[in-house]
Amino acid sequence: MAPKSKATITDVARAAGVSTATAGRVLGGYGYTSDDKKEQVLKAAQSLGYRPNALARSLITGKTRTLGVVAGDIQNPFYASVLRGISNVAEANGFGLLITNSDEAQTKEVRSVELLAQKQVDGLIVTPSDTRKARHLHNLKAMGVPLVLIDRAVAGLMVDRVATDNIAAAEQAVRHLIAAGHRRIGIVAELVDEKDGGLETFLTRAIAGDPIESEMLYPSWQRLLGYVRAHRIEGLAIDPRLTLRAGSYSALAAHAVVPGLMTAPEAPTALFTTDGTMSEGTMRALADLKLSIPQDVSIVCFDDLDWMSFHRPGITTVAQPRLAMGEAAARMLLERIHGEDYPPRTVLMPAELIKRGSVTQL
Amino acid sequence: MAPKSKATITDVARAAGVSTATAGRVLGGYGYTSDDKKEQVLKAAQSLGYRPNALARSLITGKTRTLGVVAGDIQNPFYASVLRGISNVAEANGFGLLITNSDEAQTKEVRSVELLAQKQVDGLIVTPSDTRKARHLHNLKAMGVPLVLIDRAVAGLMVDRVATDNIAAAEQAVRHLIAAGHRRIGIVAELVDEKDGGLETFLTRAIAGDPIESEMLYPSWQRLLGYVRAHRIEGLAIDPRLTLRAGSYSALAAHAVVPGLMTAPEAPTALFTTDGTMSEGTMRALADLKLSIPQDVSIVCFDDLDWMSFHRPGITTVAQPRLAMGEAAARMLLERIHGEDYPPRTVLMPAELIKRGSVTQL
DNA sequence: AAAAGTCACGAGAACGTTCTCACATATGAG
DNA sequence: CTCATATGTGAGAACGTTCTCGTGACTTTT
Structure with missing residues (x-):
């Protein structure tokens, strides 16, 4: 009711008269808890306006439930749609989205990847700006960070990829x-x-x-x-x-x-x-x-x-199919994050010729 | 050189033969360190492929250097441009950007704000979908989370705001x-x-x-x-x-x-x-x-x-001026994050009538 | 010559969670 | 009745940083 500053799990535990471990089990939804303790904890959390700190949780679980995306330029309709597709499946799975622009410049792309990696994203979707050299992406793969490429490939980098045919x-x-x-x-x-x-x-x-x-x-x-x-x-x-x-x-x-x-x-x-x-x-x-x-x-x-x-x-x-491309990329990334271990896949999306009136018969 | 799995500051300290405190001072750029120890630590970090864990850092500093944005729909050119503006100043200041869509629905907006708050963003930029009731935004303000509104106002919510006139x-x-x-x-x-x-x-x-x-x-x-x-x-x-x-x-x-x-x-x-x-x-x-x-x-x-x-x-x-609106909003938000304490400001951006050929003289 | 800074370093606490373990109690199978 | 298994709880470690403090050594001020 009165969500003043921030209440921690310890505060909730104290208010409910249980250990932090039990409070954690109720609030985090893991392990066993009795119904009455559960109720006490929930009530305490409610009245304190408890909001879990995802940072602390991620630090220990090693998972952030956040996807990183390096797009060329959000403003460009192509990327805007792809991003929307990614966002749709991310949201449906409770994942957040950390988005950066590369402006198709390798230096900015490297900076972006570094930023996202430091923030410990669970996986990355990148439209690589250079199809030849990409040490930062090879590094990522070597370190086991799930990675999906959109629109472009990188020579020698065997990772999942979605593009148009x-x-x-x-x-x-x-x-x-x-x-x-x-x-x-x-x-x-x-x-x-x-x-x-x-x-x-x-x-x-x-x-x-x-x-x-x-x-x-x-x-x-x-x-x-x-x-x-x-x-x-x-x-x-x-x-x-x-x-x-x-x-x-x-x-x-x-x-x-x-x-x-x-x-x-x-x-x-x-x-x-x-x-x-x-x-x-x-x-x-x-x-x-x-x-x-x-x-x-x-x-x-x-x-x-x-x-x-x-x-x-x-x-x-x-x-x-820009939206579908983004969705496909995000889905593939989530599969990798959940530990699936196929060989690298390349999804080539079909494009459709829409005939309207801009072509005259000679 | 060999960035295998992940090296922590403890690994670096051990390799350099110093305490984690000293390694932290060098790598984090705070406190005093001698030049020779600095060099040792840096070399060790380099060879281990050390990458700082922003999660651990944020947990203790209480700052994530991340901005949260709740837009209506990234795919819409209006939001796409505004986001690009926000992204420009975020990037220039070393901030990341966590982006969500509300589809102009209050329930999705509430979910988004909750997600971003749990991820401990330093501040939020929102295009509120309801101009009357917005408990979640009032709560945010009460908890001292910096907040900037774009395009729309909320009755009774006194926070920074940028919109078109x-x-x-x-x-x-x-x-x-x-x-x-x-x-x-x-x-x-x-x-x-x-x-x-x-x-x-x-x-x-x-x-x-x-x-x-x-x-x-x-x-x-x-x-x-x-x-x-x-x-x-x-x-x-x-x-x-x-x-x-x-x-x-x-x-x-x-x-x-x-x-x-x-x-x-x-x-x-x-x-x-x-x-x-x-x-x-x-x-x-x-x-x-x-x-x-x-x-x-x-x-x-x-x-x-x-x-x-x-x-x-x-x-x-x-x-x-969509881009400029995003930039202005992000700049205002950063000022708040850095502790500036003006009364709430409303920035009304002028719009320009561009005359082309779609109006005929009667 | 004493007092007070500045500089350099390490030990260990702290951030807010989840995880591991130890220890209960209850329930079911043999 | 006894053993195994499921259920419930708390103490305390762990995640990877930064922060606080204590202890020196050196330099400057009084």
Whole structure:
């Protein structure tokens, strides 16, 4: 009734006239206790406004019932939805959520992981910002901290992972454009990190059908690969001038790079954007250029953002199950926390092509 | 080098040949230590891969360096941005962030607050789902837990608060429509909780200019009040049929309620939507009805969502400084945590009307 | 030269829980 | 009747830190 400052289990025990051990058993719900003592303790706890101190409990049990998440940027709709998915299953299981942003920078990611590890989270969900080196994540695994990766993989790091089947989804999207008669299709992609030999080497290898370690690629490179495969399947040549590299994960970068292509003589009749952020930048650029969709350009986007359904025309796009991805990741993490011991699993979520009105038949 | 399982401060002390007290002083950065012992301890810590246990530290210091946040829904762009703002200043000050969703439901909010309190957060930022009763928040305050409210107030709860100046912003938006010659302006608002006497009583009182406790109103009611004031100032009568109440905080609810008005004989020439979610639902409804903006209807929205700038036409809207609101709230909370003792402050952030192309001159 | 700081270190308590153990008592099986 | 098993309780250790205090050694002030 009168929850003044803080009452400890010792206070409750004293008020109830039992030992701290018994009070602990009642309040913590473990061991045996008689009904009448239980009642006394509960009444005492109630009147003192007792609230268990999770810190002390965690210190001794070694479990915090808290999940750590390192996202790229909470503000980004992709991460916001994934986080909501994670939050849903965390909450359903009585777990708290400690969330940080990496802004896709390795240094910030390392700091975040360190912070979360010090706070003794029971497990971590990370969208790694570097797919090659990640000592901090290898360390985590070596120390037995459950870890699930979302959206990206890390070379040599064998842990659970959930991602979209990017190659297949991009291939389907681009084939849809080709089927509509488009022959010159531009792609606007982030493609941030430098592959060995750069974009050109990657393209020639992809076009030649050389085997590529596609699992370890960034999503935007995987989606580029899907774009190339669609062309190969349909027997279309690839014009490297149509592959736009924004170079950073921002709408501004996409916005900056689109006008050059659209005003050039080799302008494409259709565009494929590889994620929500690229889509926004591209849409803004097209608006600036006063190009109409789909009369002047057709467009297929990746990731189904809210506005795409009521934009006029509706935007044809590849919908990733973002919420379900977060939920799946959290569920896998909880399984590991509860001690399940499968070999590392990779869950590739299917994406769905939603056809609306942004593609014209040529 | 070899960060096997977990090394404690005792292990480090033993390896360095000093007492745990000295090791603690070096590693924790408090008290005096000689340079050579410091070096020994640091080297030992390094080679054991020592990572401080924040739980044990917090248990004794009584500080967790963690902020708790109860948001409505992380997935909603409004909360996502506010959270990013909070996250920015938390991170800059070395604080972690424990985040939960309330879905605007009091029961979930209470559960969240309880969870965060048990985890001993140093302070809480809450968007209260009920502006009248909030025993859990009063309790928090009574127990001396620093608390900052965002977006909404709670009657009788004197704590720091940051919100948008909703009445002024809505008034400005609606006057902009009136200045453009519009005389029949519809408003699409959430208006979720039942005021005494309901919407009609509220309207008659507002129209009559009766004094209203506007501080304690939900944002959507405040924005409705701004709508009424704009009419009063401009000498326009209010047609209650033009005030659309969605009744819940979802785009679907707005989507359901708009067509009835727009197809009726008393259809307005312009619409004012009171938040991002109402805006989405309304836009979707207008798209379904194949009404063109601004030829068939003009529209002014509340909250500047990403798509509004590249939508064609651009959407005229009231931009709230969401990021800055989160940052301000976090900064105020940190000040309280550091023991500052001002009287409760209310920070009303100004909103800016961004004129784009969704309003036609009549 | 005595008093009073400052600096350096260790022993052990403290934070608020759960866990281990010892010791009861009751209940059922042989 | 006796042994095992389930039920109930308390004393005290344990979790991994920081904090308090006591004891020196050295330096500065009076």
